[in-house]
Amino acid sequence: MAERSPWLTIVGIGEDGPAGLCAASRAALETATYVTGAPRQLALLPELTATREAWPVPFVDGIERLLARRGRPTVMLASGDPFWFGAGGTVTALLARDEWVAHPARSTFALAAARLGWRLEETACLGLHAAPLGRLRPLLAPGERAIVLVRDGDAAVEVARYLVAQGFGASAVTVLEALGGARERVRTTSAAAGDLDDVAHPVALAIAVAGDGRVMPRASGLADDWFAHDGQLTKRPQRALALSALAPRAGKLLWDIGAGSGSIAIEWLLAHPRTAAVAIERDPVRAARARVNADSLGVDRLRLVEGAAPGVLAELPLPDAVFVGGGLCDALLDWLFDSLPTGTRLVAHAVTLESEALLAARHAQHGGALLRVELAEAAALGTRRGWRASFPIVQWSVTL
Template identity: 60%
Template sequence: MSDTPWLTILGIGEDAPEGLSRASLAALEDAEIVMGAARHLALLPPCQATRVTWPVPFAEGIETLLGHRGKRVVMLASGDPFWFGAGGSMMRHLPPGEWRTLPGVSTFSLAAGVMGWPLETTRCFGLHAAPLSRLRPALAPGVRLIVLLRDGPTVPSLMEYLVKQGWGTSTISVLESLGGPNMRRCDMRADDAVGGAFAHPVCAAIEVAGPGIAMPLASGRPDAFFDSDGTMTKQPVRALTLSALAPRPFEHLWDIGGGSGSIAIEWLLSDPSLSATTIEQKPARAARITANAAALGVDRLQVVEGAAPAALEGLTRPDCVFVGGGLSQPLLDWLEAFLPAGTRLVANAVTLESEALLLKAHERHGGDLLRIELARAAPLGSGRGWKASYPIVQWSVTL
């Protein structure tokens, strides 16, 4: 096995050692070091390798593993290491050519087989170390979810979360030790009283039901989804702004003058590959943005407290920038000077002074200039009339 990389990332299930492939058994027989969780090590067949227990938290074991570079090492992981597994975490530390993977059957596949659900129409979540609010964008009547959970005590928390969101009549199948001799299934509703304890490893198969409010898929979600002190880009303008920002896979956004965070949050809701940084100078608003992002399932939003352009120094360079507050000539000058060519820039102006800045910027750089005037029906005497909002000027350009 001289041509084999020093590290093998081996997926192992609850049916080990019987369920291990020939290639997996050969890797274990050839290994000098086998490193994994105590539960995984206990499932292994007899082998000559030195067994090293992976510590908790997971990150503390990475340096230990890398310290064995040059030996023949097997790293144990649950099921398929590259589907919400440990394999993806290791790739930040390993160059190509130093590793190979021998995946096992994923927990998602095992759960789908138990439930009889086609995986292509089932939403899959790995919440070992992530908040339950990650489920929020997916909650809608009839949606099926398979959720990997950190441990047994998380099951009551999951049920409580669903009830709080209005989905208490959802059916939940709690699946323990899938694929192994100790496999157990418990069917209940989210609003049932929890009876007994659940053991790790555990996942939940959920069919969502109830009167909860589903989150729309299109940009321009209702304002009520966002906690705000009144400073936010309102729903119709937000939809137009997201259209101008035009998110593309794996792009990064700067949202300058975050307010309630609605623009950055909707950007992140567009696709799980997207990332964003919101810059907000008022501490109370920065805290509110963080809370809004967590509640709506995009806790990956980075919130930077400070005033632009000073707060922009050292941040990950963006593919797209939105200026919704704090528009000034120094800020525009800084963006024009430091952003690389090809960066998309969208800025909204409400005051005459900020509108004038955008008119001058349009003269210098071109792009699209849009004036948005909206009116809503409102009571007027015994009838109704149109109540106009302040017009908004939007400039969008590729630098």
């Protein structure tokens, strides 16, 4: 069977317009019957026989319109490299491989690095057009560098204010406008200067982080005060042990049952940008607090489900790992063993004598590893010091 000819050509276009296009991109534009893209991109094109239509806002509204063109020569314009924080991956995920072809242009990241002399492999690259600024938080450490795509001039101001609020107002911020085009402008200021009042779209920010703000460690077991909580928190040492047993891996999904402040799920997400997590919490106040913690620590991708387990679990995508930090009971464990696939990793913590006995019985039945952890911290005892013990934690970890 002969392969179909691609009906969709995704053309990366820069601020230099047609001058920066490859021969294949120009040929696709000349033979297309329909061209869509941002108004700014369409304005860069020469006269064409194709019908031009601006891509709508929000972006998702244009997808159905594009797919309705299936089978007819169509060009979709995208900024720079369509597959680096661009629309290419979103659209091609809906198409067969022989339906499309793409011709990328120079990415904004490549152009920004070329202007500044930065090594891209040593620079964090983020697209924050429609994402919260909290995604910057794990990156903020003196000496780190990031190139960030932002929505517009107002967003550039918001980034500067965010850096100041986090204690990194001394960071050098290079504003890169309309890179590669006639309107290109590059200037450097500090986040604290507050002079970003005339920034034109499209814009990227190159941030050289500096300041005395708090740096987020990269190891499991963040200090407890990184999380807002009401005492319902898996403390740092036990959290580090839990994360070690859960073993976060790229592309894997965690259920955090009885999530409380969300600390386990949040640290799972911090372990790798392609992890996923669902936090299940029946208390709406605690669920809202977990949402705030996730957003402030840069993992807004955390999914929160309000309700009690196992009742709310059946509709969720199957996990690769499960942590039970609250609501531990026989009914929940029975449901997990009956419903989850072989190979799922389960880690449960117990504090009370009753839940400890439950885990001991399950360990005898199913095996795995049973660990009892007792911690004590030095504290004032009159004019001297003594050990202040916390409740021991029993951890059961098993692979179903």
